[in-house]
Amino acid sequence: MIPKRFQLPAAPAAGLLAAALLLATGCEQEQARQGGMAMPVDVFEVTQQSVPVVSHLTGRANSTRKAEVRPQVSGVVLKRSFTEGSTVQQGEQLYQIDPALYEAEVESARASLNSAKASMHSTSLKAERYRALLNNKAVSKQEFDDAQASFLQSKASVEAAQAALKRANINLAYTKVYAPISGKIARSSVTEGALVSAQQTMALTTITQLDPMYVDLGQSVEDNLLLKDSIKSGQLKLSADGKATVDLYLPNGRKYPFQGVIEFSEVSVDESTGMVNVRAVVPNPEHVLLPGMFLRGDINEGVRPDALVVLQTGVIREAGGITSAYIVNDQGQAQKVDIKLGPTFQDCYVVESGLKKGDKVIISNLQKIRTGVPVQVVPPQGAPAPAAPAAPGKEG
Numbered sequence: 001m002i003p004k005r006f007q008l009p010a011a012p013a014a015g016l017l018a019a020a021l022l023l024a025t026g027c028e029q030e031q032a033r034q035g036g037m038a039m040p041v042d043v044f045e046v047t048q049q050s051v052p053v054v055s056h057l058t059g060r061a062n063s064t065r066k067a068e069v070r071p072q073v074s075g076v077v078l079k080r081s082f083t084e085g086s087t088v089q090q091g092e093q094l095y096q097i098d099p100a101l102y103e104a105e106v107e108s109a110r111a112s113l114n115s116a117k118a119s120m121h122s123t124s125l126k127a128e129r130y131r132a133l134l135n136n137k138a139v140s141k142q143e144f145d146d147a148q149a150s151f152l153q154s155k156a157s158v159e160a161a162q163a164a165l166k167r168a169n170i171n172l173a174y175t176k177v178y179a180p181i182s183g184k185i186a187r188s189s190v191t192e193g194a195l196v197s198a199q200q201t202m203a204l205t206t207i208t209q210l211d212p213m214y215v216d217l218g219q220s221v222e223d224n225l226l227l228k229d230s231i232k233s234g235q236l237k238l239s240a241d242g243k244a245t246v247d248l249y250l251p252n253g254r255k256y257p258f259q260g261v262i263e264f265s266e267v268s269v270d271e272s273t274g275m276v277n278v279r280a281v282v283p284n285p286e287h288v289l290l291p292g293m294f295l296r297g298d299i300n301e302g303v304r305p306d307a308l309v310v311l312q313t314g315v316i317r318e319a320g321g322i323t324s325a326y327i328v329n330d331q332g333q334a335q336k337v338d339i340k341l342g343p344t345f346q347d348c349y350v351v352e353s354g355l356k357k358g359d360k361v362i363i364s365n366l367q368k369i370r371t372g373v374p375v376q377v378v379p380p381q382g383a384p385a386p387a388a389p390a391a392p393g394k395e396g
Helices: 013-033 100-135 141-173 221-233
Strands: 039-041 043-045 047-069 075-080 093-097 176-178 183-185 205-220 245-249 260-265 275-282 294-311 323-328 334-338 340-345 348-353 360-362 375-377
Touching: 047 183, 047 275, 047 340, 100 141, 205 221, 205 245, 205 294, 221 275, 245 275, 275 294, 294 340
Parallel strands: 039 375
Antiparallel strands: 043 360, 047 205, 047 294, 075 093, 093 176, 183 205, 205 275, 245 260, 245 294, 260 275, 294 348, 323 334, 323 360, 340 348
């Protein structure tokens, strides 16, 4: 028996297992480097295909039209003609303000007009008589000029009275408050019997148009510049109408059934967020979207033709933002290359640089391989296996 002083302390079972795995992996790599065996790996061959470019953004819904209804004349509200929260149509009467005072103003303006017309009739006849008398030298030229001036003054008085009557009729019409736009109407801030004023700042109610809706999405300045450069260089091809579409997702994650169209992007950057506002117009016939609602939008910016794609499982992301992959070189060895990635496409990445068409990217045993390790490409399932070499001494 070995004395206790010569015995090693017992290592934890987990530590022994980890050490054994590291030793086995090191042995596999060392044997592979010495050519003792080739490590089997699965590969993905880099291909070129047309890839849709999608930007994943967030934003909020806003109404396309919003009108605050205010009185244009002062008076007491006699009647409210709508149901709060209902849909009203443009031109529909909402309130009735007491019209008595304005009806009296109309009658007064009409009486003033009639008086002005009577005066104009008298001065008109006098001017015509003086014209005939002037031809017979019965009146002086000054008397004729005075009669003509009186007629012109009375004519101007008639025009002023007509304008006053028109203004009185307009004020009378304003006692009926109509909906300026169609949409969903909010609650009323006044009730029957309330005194309202033409100069008040508080709105009687608010009407919001909910179909269609605006969706304002925030896009980073870098992505916005990259999009413009891609379009300018021809790498990105838009649809025939030149407009991008957007797919929306509700706060609960459900996809919104109607697709929107991008109208424009702002010409300035929001200083508080550093984002460029991109506005989409979206149908909202069922009024699912409400102003202020938070939404996620996927902008279908176009198609990038002949883009290089690589399977995501073959991409290695390291500390410091370095992205790399292992490829099989001409010597049948693993070779590590740095790559630059673009947007995602299904289960692939678009490759901006570092790979070329036909490169075989290793997608399995990435923890066991290093640069220079011989590898053997495993045929995909269903592919015929390579023929085994003939045994020595049994050749044909």
